[in-house]
Amino acid sequence: MPLHLDFTNMMAGQLPGGAGITPSQWAHGASRFATAHARVLAQHAAGTLGFIDLPTDEDALAATLAVARRHGGQVDDVLLLGIGGSALGPIALRSALRPPHWNELTVEQRDGLPRLHTLDNVDPASISAMLSRLSLARTLVLVVSKSGGTVETMAQYLIVRAALDETLGEREARARLLFVTDPEVGALRAVARAEGITTLDIPANVGGRFSVLSPVGLLPAALIGIDVRGVLAGAAACAARCASPELATNPAGVFAVMQWLADREHGAHVQALMPYADPLRDIAAWFVQLWAESLGKIRADGTSVGPTPLPALGATDQHAQVQLFMEGPADKTVTFIKVDGREGEGLIPSRHAERPELGYLGGHTLGRLLEVERQATAGALAARGRLNATITVPAVTAQSVGALLYLFELATAYAGELYEVNAFDQPGVELGKQFAYAMLGRPGSEAARAQWDALPKPDPRWQV
Amino acid sequence: MPLHLDFTNMMAGQLPGGAGITPSQWAHGASRFATAHARVLAQHAAGTLGFIDLPTDEDALAATLAVARRHGGQVDDVLLLGIGGSALGPIALRSALRPPHWNELTVEQRDGLPRLHTLDNVDPASISAMLSRLSLARTLVLVVSKSGGTVETMAQYLIVRAALDETLGEREARARLLFVTDPEVGALRAVARAEGITTLDIPANVGGRFSVLSPVGLLPAALIGIDVRGVLAGAAACAARCASPELATNPAGVFAVMQWLADREHGAHVQALMPYADPLRDIAAWFVQLWAESLGKIRADGTSVGPTPLPALGATDQHAQVQLFMEGPADKTVTFIKVDGREGEGLIPSRHAERPELGYLGGHTLGRLLEVERQATAGALAARGRLNATITVPAVTAQSVGALLYLFELATAYAGELYEVNAFDQPGVELGKQFAYAMLGRPGSEAARAQWDALPKPDPRWQV
Numbered sequence: 001m002p003l004h005l006d007f008t009n010m011m012a013g014q015l016p017g018g019a020g021i022t023p024s025q026w027a028h029g030a031s032r033f034a035t036a037h038a039r040v041l042a043q044h045a046a047g048t049l050g051f052i053d054l055p056t057d058e059d060a061l062a063a064t065l066a067v068a069r070r071h072g073g074q075v076d077d078v079l080l081l082g083i084g085g086s087a088l089g090p091i092a093l094r095s096a097l098r099p100p101h102w103n104e105l106t107v108e109q110r111d112g113l114p115r116l117h118t119l120d121n122v123d124p125a126s127i128s129a130m131l132s133r134l135s136l137a138r139t140l141v142l143v144v145s146k147s148g149g150t151v152e153t154m155a156q157y158l159i160v161r162a163a164l165d166e167t168l169g170e171r172e173a174r175a176r177l178l179f180v181t182d183p184e185v186g187a188l189r190a191v192a193r194a195e196g197i198t199t200l201d202i203p204a205n206v207g208g209r210f211s212v213l214s215p216v217g218l219l220p221a222a223l224i225g226i227d228v229r230g231v232l233a234g235a236a237a238c239a240a241r242c243a244s245p246e247l248a249t250n251p252a253g254v255f256a257v258m259q260w261l262a263d264r265e266h267g268a269h270v271q272a273l274m275p276y277a278d279p280l281r282d283i284a285a286w287f288v289q290l291w292a293e294s295l296g297k298i299r300a301d302g303t304s305v306g307p308t309p310l311p312a313l314g315a316t317d318q319h320a321q322v323q324l325f326m327e328g329p330a331d332k333t334v335t336f337i338k339v340d341g342r343e344g345e346g347l348i349p350s351r352h353a354e355r356p357e358l359g360y361l362g363g364h365t366l367g368r369l370l371e372v373e374r375q376a377t378a379g380a381l382a383a384r385g386r387l388n389a390t391i392t393v394p395a396v397t398a399q400s401v402g403a404l405l406y407l408f409e410l411a412t413a414y415a416g417e418l419y420e421v422n423a424f425d426q427p428g429v430e431l432g433k434q435f436a437y438a439m440l441g442r443p444g445s446e447a448a449r450a451q452w453d454a455l456p457k458p459d460p461r462w463q464v
Numbered sequence: 465m466p467l468h469l470d471f472t473n474m475m476a477g478q479l480p481g482g483a484g485i486t487p488s489q490w491a492h493g494a495s496r497f498a499t500a501h502a503r504v505l506a507q508h509a510a511g512t513l514g515f516i517d518l519p520t521d522e523d524a525l526a527a528t529l530a531v532a533r534r535h536g537g538q539v540d541d542v543l544l545l546g547i548g549g550s551a552l553g554p555i556a557l558r559s560a561l562r563p564p565h566w567n568e569l570t571v572e573q574r575d576g577l578p579r580l581h582t583l584d585n586v587d588p589a590s591i592s593a594m595l596s597r598l599s600l601a602r603t604l605v606l607v608v609s610k611s612g613g614t615v616e617t618m619a620q621y622l623i624v625r626a627a628l629d630e631t632l633g634e635r636e637a638r639a640r641l642l643f644v645t646d647p648e649v650g651a652l653r654a655v656a657r658a659e660g661i662t663t664l665d666i667p668a669n670v671g672g673r674f675s676v677l678s679p680v681g682l683l684p685a686a687l688i689g690i691d692v693r694g695v696l697a698g699a700a701a702c703a704a705r706c707a708s709p710e711l712a713t714n715p716a717g718v719f720a721v722m723q724w725l726a727d728r729e730h731g732a733h734v735q736a737l738m739p740y741a742d743p744l745r746d747i748a749a750w751f752v753q754l755w756a757e758s759l760g761k762i763r764a765d766g767t768s769v770g771p772t773p774l775p776a777l778g779a780t781d782q783h784a785q786v787q788l789f790m791e792g793p794a795d796k797t798v799t800f801i802k803v804d805g806r807e808g809e810g811l812i813p814s815r816h817a818e819r820p821e822l823g824y825l826g827g828h829t830l831g832r833l834l835e836v837e838r839q840a841t842a843g844a845l846a847a848r849g850r851l852n853a854t855i856t857v858p859a860v861t862a863q864s865v866g867a868l869l870y871l872f873e874l875a876t877a878y879a880g881e882l883y884e885v886n887a888f889d890q891p892g893v894e895l896g897k898q899f900a901y902a903m904l905g906r907p908g909s910e911a912a913r914a915q916w917d918a919l920p921k922p923d924p925r926w927q928v
Binding site (some may be wrong): 004008013015087088099100105109121123124126149150151152154155188191250254269270294296298303306310311314315316319322325330331346350351357367372373375376379380383426432435436442451452457 | 471473474481547549551553563565573579586587590592594597614615622623625655707709713714715734741756762769772775779780784787789790791792793795796809810812813815816825828829830833836837839841843844846865892893897898904907908916919921923926
């Protein structure tokens with residue numbers, strides 16, 4: 001069991017107030033899923049959907065491990081420049097599979113492995129603070145962009161490159177740089193060719209938000225000692241579990257169909273992912289991009305679709321978002337992630353036994369408390385007819401994390417078919433990009449300039 | 465100008481497709497606001513809504529500064545045990561007003577000030593990792609809970625207390641502990657009295673999510689050198705700007721009314737807060753609790769209301785959530801936070817001028833790039849008829865952060881009146897608490913046990 005999905009609390013019958021997916025809705029979902037499954041297979045056979053090949057891409061794994069071995073040994077710090085899919089995957093892997101607060105540990109506590117820093121924005125204060133505290137002579141700089149031309153990453157690169165050149169000289173600077181980008185197109189590839197900078201490929205048919213199992217995620221993970229072979233093995237095991245065209249035996253299919261039906265038939269437009277485990281917190285953040293950017297689309301008939309993913313963390317968000325989940329509008333699903341087998345961890349000592357708020361806790365464990373709170377929250381939601389489901393993994397390991405990542409990627413591909421959208425493009429961000437290019441004077445953005453100039457201007461009536 | 469709000473892109477007229485709040489809707493909002501304003505004043509006069517008094521509570525400030533001075537000097541680390549409102553405020557202040565990655569800096573880079581760690585969950589791995597890397601003899605432990613009995617915080621306390629007692633002896637352990645809690649009720653207050661542990665008050669009429677300007681936020685902030693007097697001064701200045709019963713001149717009122725009308729009249733149930741500044745990222749997370757837990761409620765007539773707040777960060781989330789904001793359902797508002805005057809920060813050097821993706825960037829600054837991207841995103845959303853607004857602060861200072869925090873708190877109080885809910889309770893989390901107590905065997909939870917046993921059980925048909 002790399003993972004298990006219980007969706008009892010999504011289904012009509014036991015929930016009060018007529019809530020939940022009905023048998024006929026589920027039967028319709030199963031029929032639609034058969035088509036979705038076939039279309040995903042067909043697209044993969046046609047050479048798109050390269051993410052499906054990543055779990056078994058031994059060549060990419062070998063290339064990544066070789067680069068990590070060659071470059072990782074002599075540095076204290078790895079600095080990753082990237083944004084969106086180029087940063088969220090590496091961050092999720094680090095949080096899940098390295099000890100908490102990895103970057104605050106001493107080098108001994110890290111077994112000599114480097115820290116991993118990500119710059120995933122263009123805030124000038126963040127970048128200058130980062131450069132002021134790194135020793136560039138002991139830092140490896142990864143520049144990660146699928147397109148090879150992402151504006152934020154290019155700006156970061158130009159600044160960090162100038163600092164490297166100035167500190168180390170141009171020749172040594174080149175040796176400190178690693179690029180991860182498309183095999184052919186884009187500025188990073190061109191610079192790499194011109195200057196001989198070591199570069200790993202993101203396959204042309206793998207988009208940024210589906211790239212965590214490519215060198216985008218694997219290279220930084222390998223550099224900080226994560227068992228990347230185990231991550232891929234877990235993903236491959238999940239792929240095997242999700243091969244079936246029968247909805248009843250395909251967990252990725254069930255996840256996609258239950259969310260789609262909840263959105264479409266039950267108004268559950270907001271879909272929270274709520275792991276009850278600190279290490280999985282950033283998998284929720286990674287999922288937000290995957291689900292939002294893949295499914296938030298205009299369909300061929302002109303209608304806008306797409307659920308809104310919401311990140312949450314148990315038990316913490318019981319004190320922030322659960323009030324809304326319980327009593328706010330019934331427009332949400334909550335998917336819990338449970339980590340099994342932690343009931344023995346974190347014994348709570350007995351003390352102040354006379355105090356009612358303290359006395360009952362002694363002798364329990366934190367692991368049990370966390371799982372009791374998850375069950376209690378799931379049960380309370382169900383008691384109010386609020387849809388929820390639970391994914392269980394046996395432990396937070398490379399294998400289970402790889403399985404979770406792949407589960408959500410494949411579910412997203414299925415969901416794209418169910419929603420009848422292309423899950424692999426992002427046309428909606430183009431207009432904003434063009435407006436920014438126009439304001440920055442990038443050649444070719446003249447048409448956007450004219451459109452920009454025609455936009456509403458700040459109205460003095462609507463200022464305060 | 466501590467802050468400025470431009471809501472042009474929320475209003476009908478210039479937006480395409482008939483989108484936006486109409487003049488008659490706005491007039492209705494202004495009328496409702498007058499009532500809301502009066503009711504908030506009346507409640508405050510009646511002695512509730514204590515958060516309004518915090519910006520000018522000189523006694524609490526003096527007590528907090530005295531404790532910080534007395535206890536802060538000789539420690540390397542401050543460990544805060546708390547969850548929800550007891551952690552989100554301190555985290556937001558640290559992110560906003562200390563250099564990035566404060567805890568990764570050396571003691572010299574921190575000017576001798578301590579690190580600040582928060583444990584805001586009961587994950588056993590996080591707590592044991594935290595204890596293993598702290599020197600308890602050089603650590604100050606803050607235990608923060610309004611009720612004085614929050615289960616997660618009590619569990620953390622029992623574990624950390626046992627470690628302190630064992631490492632330092634009971635007498636020294638008491639000197640390492642500071643409590644922040646209700647003046648009268650709860651286990652923490654009782655323990656403090658029995659054992660002589662230094663304790664600061666959260667006023668009885670201040671709820672957890674409205675407590676950031678009480679010692680909950682101010683004590684950890686003061687310990688790491690934040691200008692807490694400046695934070696309060698900014699909040700007080702914001703309070704003065706938001707005194708007016710006229711909607712047109714009250715920024716907190718405008719924020720509340722525009723969100724309420726967008727939700728009620730235009731289906732904008734999801735309300736994103738998107739600062740374009742890394743230091744303000746955790747203010748969005750703090751806002752999520754404030755807005756969700758205050759407004760997600762069942763009204764007297766039995767209907768469920770409450771918008772869903774969504775955290776975002778610019779420019780980063782342009783590569784994660786903006787596709788959904790642009791092309792997904794028109795069910796959102798986006799409120800940007802802009803930091804003024806950064807156009808000169810972070811010069812981007814020229815290099816690779818022959819590459820179209822790189823050549824145009826040289827000579828611009830990161831500060832300008834960030835603001836251009838914000839304007840471009842706001843404009844692109846407006847061009848598609850998607851509602852958005854911009855709050856501008858002059859810089860990220862103690863004053864402007866204090867002003868922002870207070871703005872959102874007061875807006876939440878107004879919004880509670882507009883939605884006709886009690887913004888200051890959280891009855892929806894009670895059922896889950898009772899279920900957890902029942903499973904843990906806390907005396908008095910027998911009724912919950914019976915209700916729990918009657919809940920739906922995992923159904924083998926809905927497992928995969």
